[in-house]
Amino acid sequence: MFATALIVSLLPALAAAQGYGAPDPKPTSSAAAGAAAVPSAPADTPGHMNIDVAFQSQFVFHPANITAPNGTLVTFWFPNSGLDHSVTQSSFAAPCTYLAATDNSSAGFDSALQSAKSFTINITDDTKPIWYHCKQAGHCGMGMVGSINAPATGNTFDNFKAAALKIGPSEVQESNSGPVTGGVNGIATAPPASSTGTTTTKDSGATALVYNAFFALFAAALAAGLSL
Numbered sequence: 001m002f003a004t005a006l007i008v009s010l011l012p013a014l015a016a017a018q019g020y021g022a023p024d025p026k027p028t029s030s031a032a033a034g035a036a037a038v039p040s041a042p043a044d045t046p047g048h049m050n051i052d053v054a055f056q057s058q059f060v061f062h063p064a065n066i067t068a069p070n071g072t073l074v075t076f077w078f079p080n081s082g083l084d085h086s087v088t089q090s091s092f093a094a095p096c097t098y099l100a101a102t103d104n105s106s107a108g109f110d111s112a113l114q115s116a117k118s119f120t121i122n123i124t125d126d127t128k129p130i131w132y133h134c135k136q137a138g139h140c141g142m143g144m145v146g147s148i149n150a151p152a153t154g155n156t157f158d159n160f161k162a163a164a165l166k167i168g169p170s171e172v173q174e175s176n177s178g179p180v181t182g183g184v185n186g187i188a189t190a191p192p193a194s195s196t197g198t199t200t201t202k203d204s205g206a207t208a209l210v211y212n213a214f215f216a217l218f219a220a221a222l223a224a225g226l227s228l
């Protein structure tokens with residue numbers, strides 16, 4: 001009970017530190033934010049769009065919803081922050097679940113958990129949306145999701161993110177068995193590559209501390225046989 005109470009009392013701090021449910025951050029000046037991080041993704045060029053993974057040390061993709069015609073290369077840039085993230089294809093119906101192959105569809109792409117890497121998708125059908133999430137523990141349920149070519153009505157990016165937030169802490173931890181190339185409506189032709197030429201962003205020490213404390217207590221509670 002004691003461990004459980006501790007965990008519960010830590011939850012708000014964890015949520016605050018990780019930006020639970022926070023809207024996508026807007027770029028801020030370093031004066032305003034104090035520790036504002038420089039985005040690691042380069043500017044877009046014709047036919048090539050770039051997305052920051054964990055933009056400004058928050059658990060978001062930025063931009064999280066883009067329009068990308070056939071043949072566009074979309075590159076995801078992973079920071080070197082001490083906390084791995086992933087770009088893992090999912091579906092509108094199950095935002096936090098890897099898009100496995102079916103009889104009629106190939107499997108989704110998955111960068112697997114990475115730091116200091118880049119991962120590129122080539123858009124192959126711009127008439128259909130691509131949904132993806134980060135598979136790091138808890139991140140999808142905190143809204144770390146994105147879309148490419150989402151419709152403007154119905155199954156929108158906003159509704160996709162709301163569905164992920166609704167899953168919240170009950171997100172099921174996914175396995176991390178290495179990168180998967182290929183994909184549906186967009187194809188990764190290579191596994192993630194080392195990215196050395198970009199500015200790295202640091203997760204705040206406070207975030208890492210609370211995060212680690214949470215999982216240490218969680219493990220302790222499990223070991224003690226307590227039901228949460």
Ligand SMILES: *[C@@H]1O[C@H](CO)[C@@H](O)[C@H](O)[C@H]1NC(C)=O
Nearest residue numbers: 070071072073122123124189
């Ligand atoms: C992206 O895919 C299209 C269609 O398959 C192909 O023509 C094009 O060469 C690809 N682009 C790159 C850079 O691989």
Ligand SMILES: *[C@@H]1O[C@H](CO)[C@@H](O)[C@H](O)[C@H]1NC(C)=O
Nearest residue numbers: 100101102103104105106107
């Ligand atoms: C795959 O497509 C075939 C033919 O269109 C259909 O009969 C079958 O039900 C589909 N299977 C799944 C799993 O959707």
Ligand SMILES: *[C@@H]1O[C@H](CO)[C@@H](O)[C@H](O)[C@H]1NC(C)=O
Nearest residue numbers: 069070071123124125126127
């Ligand atoms: C993009 O490619 C898909 C698949 O080949 C095709 O159905 C779609 O019409 C193409 N989009 C445009 C705008 O031509």
Ligand SMILES: *[C@@H]1O[C@H](CO)[C@@H](O)[C@H](O)[C@H]1NC(C)=O
Nearest residue numbers: 065066067149150152157158
């Ligand atoms: C997401 O992008 C699509 C275009 O791909 C656009 O039509 C839609 O309005 C955007 N949705 C949000 C919530 O920004």
Ligand SMILES: [Cu+2]
Nearest residue numbers: 085134136139
């Ligand atoms: Cu993440």
